[in-house]
Amino acid sequence: HFFHHESCGKCTPCREGTGWMQKIVERIENGLGRPEDLELLLDICDNITGKSLCALGEFATGPIISSIKHFRDQYEEHIRTGTCRLKRGLDAIAV
Secondary structure, three states, rough: OOHHOOOOOOOOOHHHHHHHHHHHHHHHOOOOOOOOOOHHHHHHHHHHOOOOOOOHHHHHHHHHHHHHHHHHHHHHHHHHHHHOOOOOOOOOOOO
């Protein structure tokens, strides 16, 4: 949500790409993810990387690419089952 909200809107890759990334991640979080969503996310990241006017677009793709690289199995399980085996409900504390 942060990257889409902070996008200035001047360049299409960042303006549109961050919005699409947000929608897809939210769809996965809500248990409505599709098997092709991971490749779609990576494709969107590829279309943003090196094509945005400022660093925001570059920064937006990092967490997506990294988390899919290191936790793909958890993404796939979440998409397959529609739920997350990790417990939610723990409040984050800002430091």
